[in-house]
Amino acid sequence: MSYTAPIKDMLFVMKELAGLDEIAALPGYEDANVETAQAVLEESAKFCGEVLAPLNVAGDRHPSSWRDGTVTTTPGFIDAFRQFTAGGWQSLQHPVEYEGQGLPKLLATPCLEMLNAANLSFALCPMLTDGAIEALLTAGSETQKQTYVPKLLSGVWTGTMNLTEPQAGSDLALVRTRAEPQPDGTYKLFGTKIFITWGEHDMADNIVHLVLARTPDAPEGVKGISLFIVPKFVVGADGSIGERNDVHCVSIEHKLGIKASPTAVLQFGDHGGATGYLIGEANRGLEYMFIMMNAARFAVGMQGVAVSDRAYQKAVAYAKERVQSRPVDGSAKEPVSIIHHPDVRRMLATMRSLTEAARALAYVAAAHRDIAHRHPDATTRAEHQAVYEFLVPIVKGWSTELSLDVASLGVQVHGGMGFIEETGAAQYYRDARILPIYEGTTAIQANDLVGRKTLRDGGEVAKQLLAQIGQTVEALGAQRGAAFESMRQQLAHGQRALQAAVNFVVWNAKNDPNAVFAGSVPYLKLAGIVLGGWQMARAMLAAAGKLDEDRSFYQAKIATAQFFAEHVLPQAAALETSIVSARGGEGVLALTEDQF
């Protein structure tokens, strides 16, 4: 099998770090106990491993293709999508009122990881559909919800998000697509949208495009953008499919990776106007988008974890099989499998520890979201929502950035074979490259972390987390052995470094915004390393108490955490120097535009 979901690791994180029992005690999540979780994960692992993973290479070699406005997906995708939706996988975390299964995000997240690890290109279609569902549930009318959501959940239809235009990428203030009101209350849309993931395909009966556009009287900038439903086929009052709408796929992109996922250029209104329906109130489109954006960004962060794990699994398999050179310590006279060579071991341990840390941080974030969603106490809900929102840009930014390093190391472990496309390691290196770009680049995530997530509350959430890290540092001090001592020292250093960076951000953002924003990506990476390291520390503490249950498994958790402490956490100090001591921006901005 080319991908085996790490169920045991996933359950460990869910139970020991993310508090699955606590989540299962929340009202509405009673079914989400350990037994259910295990059963769901096993079923998901089976489907992803057997059906979707083998199609991953096929998608790369036989990408979706465009002809005369229609897109033909990779052979096998239509059937796989039918199985995916028939298995109920689209509806896991959506509300039961609209025929969803209402499971906690903590349980849906490992399934999301598996889906993406098995087939990143395929997984994007349900991910975009999830986004459309969230937007409709957030701001749609009851009729809109009833008309679209069950169809999207069942996979009869899929959804897309239409934000980007040629001149409007990160900067949505520049959106120009027009929406002209009609006497019957509908709108006619005119414009061009680019980079529309799964914007056209042959896997579903209809495609529900959610589109950002401006009404004629809208104010300039981001406060004049509204959100519209523009279905590929107009939908009748009874939910039946009517005539073809005036939205057409004029081309798809030739991309570095995720080639099976069609990235469409959509043309609206070339034949009289595309019929659209306003969602919520006019001019509040971006606000609605931002509500659902946390979910989408979290999901892309999970793509980073997923592709990392897939690359890791492939590299480990190769390193155990490939025989080359004698060991440096003279322990064998014959060549050995390359996993015995220290640098190969170092590369694999880097891949493994980064992946585990990013996974743990994401699952913990998911649990905060569940508490924010379901806890009976409003203050508790608000507190956990704040932590979740603080973590989202880190999960998105850090997990995707590290996935580049992990996928690159995966190629390196394969040596020359890694550069040959037939081997498959190169696909992860290519696929991963989009992750720090789409759904908000790393810089956009870092701006969010600095602006909305750190400055707005004066660093309050950050400081709460830092205090909790301090408690973990203390707990590490009560354990014996080099592994715990390494982690105690490095996590303490990391905590101080992150503390200093938070203070720098809070104190300087107003007076010296350039310096702060020049250090924003380093700040995001620092936060990822320290918060990820914190989860690794919690993991080793949990493992220490369970060694008798399964010595090899829990010992590996301790060893992986030690590696993270010794080889990843030390970077925190370097980042602190760049952000704080060097005042981030000064060195950056010393070069003028002309000097570049």
Added chain:
Amino acid sequence: MSYTAPIKDMLFVMKELAGLDEIAALPGYEDANVETAQAVLEESAKFCGEVLAPLNVAGDRHPSSWRDGTVTTTPGFIDAFRQFTAGGWQSLQHPVEYEGQGLPKLLATPCLEMLNAANLSFALCPMLTDGAIEALLTAGSETQKQTYVPKLLSGVWTGTMNLTEPQAGSDLALVRTRAEPQPDGTYKLFGTKIFITWGEHDMADNIVHLVLARTPDAPEGVKGISLFIVPKFVVGADGSIGERNDVHCVSIEHKLGIKASPTAVLQFGDHGGATGYLIGEANRGLEYMFIMMNAARFAVGMQGVAVSDRAYQKAVAYAKERVQSRPVDGSAKEPVSIIHHPDVRRMLATMRSLTEAARALAYVAAAHRDIAHRHPDATTRAEHQAVYEFLVPIVKGWSTELSLDVASLGVQVHGGMGFIEETGAAQYYRDARILPIYEGTTAIQANDLVGRKTLRDGGEVAKQLLAQIGQTVEALGAQRGAAFESMRQQLAHGQRALQAAVNFVVWNAKNDPNAVFAGSVPYLKLAGIVLGGWQMARAMLAAAGKLDEDRSFYQAKIATAQFFAEHVLPQAAALETSIVSARGGEGVLALTEDQF
């Protein structure tokens, strides 16, 4: 123009850091004065920019292709190669006795950089020919030199290096290709070689394959490998081309990048045996290879510099052109070109400073090689050869590893457009990925740095360099301003970190080889960062004295060095922690093979 050679930067490094005047004073290099250097660089820049650079995208979209044993290169390559050799570019640094131009390596190196920046795939053909020339000059008989070298220099023929076999990659002890002696003193070769760069093509009349193989009575392992000439067409005593030899290209690889460069599988002896001629003595093939390996590894290091600079140039051009979002400091009400955003500036400064540091280190290494080659005093020659050999694995390993980061940032600067192949930024990301793998992976370079280059002389050369860094730290203290103070602090930290790592390697390699070799790649990276930072420090000191001559240019040198000090050099401490404090290997090797 898609690539403009940075002649001014190159000359600055040659003059101020690598001592061009001193090189031009060496016997035999009298012609290599500043005026000649400038003229050669300008001519090279013109050819590379106008002829080779435009073919780079063509090579990616229309790779070399195989059919029935023959390889057809990208349209335009045949003519470009004709122009390349007609211009004398193959012969720059080769000896005048064999019709070369005998120029110093310091002058040939910027030309090599331009060639690779313009077209990495194309440049590999002359690079491999250079390797064959070096091997022949090193160990060939006078007849062999006279027969092959002038033809290789003039580009009538090209050369290849045949080392790798399916089971023998990094581990050449496993080579199995057989060479059976014939009554006439020639050999018949039988075997399969893979990953043979430019192993078959249509740009030259003949291809001179240099092949590692074993004679029947050869000892096991690396001490039983001999080196043979196996021409594609057998060469007569008068140098005329005879019958087709029994070496055939059975396929070429489908690769992640450098697609125009055909990577051949060569089959020797399927039709009775390929005629080969022994070079030098039997069983000394690997030794001969190692002599020329320094040159080949240096050249691949330059490929890292080259692709980095090309990626940087493209990213800068896009960042100056693409308009998106208002500045964070409120200095404009309208969206600005993205180079005004601090994080874009940070990415570009990272790309620029890494590229400049790697270039400076490589050129300085080239100057050491020239002194080693031409200085009248034998002791001086030996000292400089030792420094050159110490620097080669660092130039190769560090420059190529950083080229991955630089090319990746180049994609990131482009945002979503970077992921579209049409844009071109993705090609550098794909092309660069082979650089830390071929001609010895980074781990192989790091083993060389630890073993042959640090342990063998007890860290002597390393300590000499560290002492010189100390002098630069002192010189920085005499300058005023934040830039110099940042560099002084960070270079001093870096020097101490590298010192500690050298001591760790020297003291522990025998007792605890696993710990040392688990830290070998971090040690190589640390050496690269500190030695690269040292060159940046030297550059800013040189610039400080010349501000009045050209304020913008020299101020940019100071600002770029400041950025390197504040954003790259701080990583030295993190690497020291991983190598020394954490004793490298312990955390790495705590996980058993089964636990992966």
